[in-house]
Amino acid sequence: MRGFTFSDFLTMLWAVQWTATLVLIALALGGPLGLAMAMMRSSRNVVLNVIALVILQIVQGVPLLGMLMFFYFGMPVFLGIQVPALVSVSVAFTIFTAAFLGEIWRGGIQAVHVNQSEAAACLGLTRWQGFRHVIAPQAFKIALPSTVNFLVQLIKNTSLASIVGLVELARAGQLASAATFAPLTAYACVAAIYFAICFPLTQWSRSLEKKLHVVR
Amino acid sequence: MSFVDIRNVRKSFGDTEVLKGVTINVEKGEIVTIIGRSGSGKSTLLRCINGLEAINDGEIRINGELVHDKATDLRHLREKVGIVFQQFNLFPHMTVERNITLAPTLTKRVQKGEAARKLALDVLSRVGLEQKIDAYPEQLSGGQQQRVAIARCLAMGPELMLFDEVTSALDPELVGEVLKVMEDLARQGMTMILVTHEMNFARNVASKIVFMHAGKVHEQGAPAELFANPATSELKNFISSTK
Numbered sequence: 001m002r003g004f005t006f007s008d009f010l011t012m013l014w015a016v017q018w019t020a021t022l023v024l025i026a027l028a029l030g031g032p033l034g035l036a037m038a039m040m041r042s043s044r045n046v047v048l049n050v051i052a053l054v055i056l057q058i059v060q061g062v063p064l065l066g067m068l069m070f071f072y073f074g075m076p077v078f079l080g081i082q083v084p085a086l087v088s089v090s091v092a093f094t095i096f097t098a099a100f101l102g103e104i105w106r107g108g109i110q111a112v113h114v115n116q117s118e119a120a121a122c123l124g125l126t127r128w129q130g131f132r133h134v135i136a137p138q139a140f141k142i143a144l145p146s147t148v149n150f151l152v153q154l155i156k157n158t159s160l161a162s163i164v165g166l167v168e169l170a171r172a173g174q175l176a177s178a179a180t181f182a183p184l185t186a187y188a189c190v191a192a193i194y195f196a197i198c199f200p201l202t203q204w205s206r207s208l209e210k211k212l213h214v215v216r
Numbered sequence: 217m218s219f220v221d222i223r224n225v226r227k228s229f230g231d232t233e234v235l236k237g238v239t240i241n242v243e244k245g246e247i248v249t250i251i252g253r254s255g256s257g258k259s260t261l262l263r264c265i266n267g268l269e270a271i272n273d274g275e276i277r278i279n280g281e282l283v284h285d286k287a288t289d290l291r292h293l294r295e296k297v298g299i300v301f302q303q304f305n306l307f308p309h310m311t312v313e314r315n316i317t318l319a320p321t322l323t324k325r326v327q328k329g330e331a332a333r334k335l336a337l338d339v340l341s342r343v344g345l346e347q348k349i350d351a352y353p354e355q356l357s358g359g360q361q362q363r364v365a366i367a368r369c370l371a372m373g374p375e376l377m378l379f380d381e382v383t384s385a386l387d388p389e390l391v392g393e394v395l396k397v398m399e400d401l402a403r404q405g406m407t408m409i410l411v412t413h414e415m416n417f418a419r420n421v422a423s424k425i426v427f428m429h430a431g432k433v434h435e436q437g438a439p440a441e442l443f444a445n446p447a448t449s450e451l452k453n454f455i456s457s458t459k
Contacts, residue, residue, distance in 0.1 A: 116305065
């Protein structure tokens with residue numbers, strides 16, 4: 001048996017790269033999909049609207065943990081394909097991110113008064129031009145604090161990936177705890193690292209909220 | 217055919233019929249003022265004229281072109297038919313210059329940069345606000361915002377302008393500056409259709425008054441005549457209630 005040393009802490013810091021990778025994948029793939037969801041949900045097309053709503057309801061109603069399990073353990077059973085942990089986790093986080101960011105952004109889009117899109121239409125702009133130049137910039141401002149807030153949730157939620165064996169921050173903590181029999185120290189370090197990442201973000205979100213409130 | 221030809225227009229919202237067969241003709245250069253109590257269908261009619269609202273029956277032609285027709289390019293039409301709203305509806309995240317030049321540059325009528333700025337200065341001078349070109353809407357008073365909205369409309373080079381109660385949201389002391397801009401436009405020969413509660417403006421500037429009541433044109437005619445000898449008791453009551 002060995003004690004908890006600084007090198008255990010460094011190993012955890014090293015594992016942050018996988019936490020970061022998951023977050024970046026989720027944002028890079030889930031972000032554009034989220035925008036598509038938001039536009040489908042605020043579109044006048046009933047079919048698009050219903051499709052987006054069904055996806056949203058499923059994702060909102062199923063715990064993220066369940067989705068992770070489904071894509072990792074379920075896919076081999078149902079489809080007979082074994083997917084690598086990183087892929088299955090990425091798929092789950094992408095869907096999760098797309099649904100929730102989509103809903104946040106839809107709220108932002110719909111919070112922009114309908115007068116604004118009418119004014120754009122009356123000036124001869126196409127619907128896309130109106131969205132791009134008039135609605136989206138205002139919706140972005142409105143939705144930015146909630147978006148940052150979601151980002152914080154996402155970062156913490158990547159810890160769930162540990163259950164399928166991906167060695168990100170939380171899993172690294174588990175391993176250190178098991179190797180050193182110092183769970184308190186190990187998990188305190190994990191918590192401290194998450195906090196160090198998330199705290200600046202929540203502060204940023206708060207300052208954005210204040211700033212945007214003044215502008216509006 | 218008249219420049220604006222509104223014939224037997226009917227419009228319902230659900231079960232409520234708001235316009236019950238409205239017919240109005242507007243000639244080029246005419247200033248037509250629509251008056252009437254709230255709920256008489258004035259604003260709805262105005263919104264129908266530029267295609268913001270669909271109609272259930274009848275037809276509206278502008279310069280011969282049917283507004284409510286699938287073949288009509290509404291965007292193209294709206295470049296000729298400007299509308300100014302009660303709530304200004306300026307874009308709050310853009311400067312006055314960008315508010316004015318956004319549509320002309322997107323529709324490629326004007327190049328970005330110097331030409332666009334020149335256009336903005338030109339239309340702002342017509343509403344007396346050149347010095348506010350770099351301001352944001354929130355930095356302007358209500359009257360100034362409405363004048364910018366009129367300038368934004370003018371930048372499209374419209375042949376017809378619609379004004380939907382443009383002074384109703386303004387503090388009383390700011391109404392005058394907006395009305396003055398509209399008087400100037402009228403004098404320059406702009407064809408205008410406006411919904412207003414400003415009876416003095418209607419009396420002095422309009423070439424024709426249309427009194428709407430319960431979704432129909434109740435009376436219409438030259439202002440002097442109509443105000444002096446209202447034919448129906450509804451108009452009589454309306455005139456005395458606005459004094």
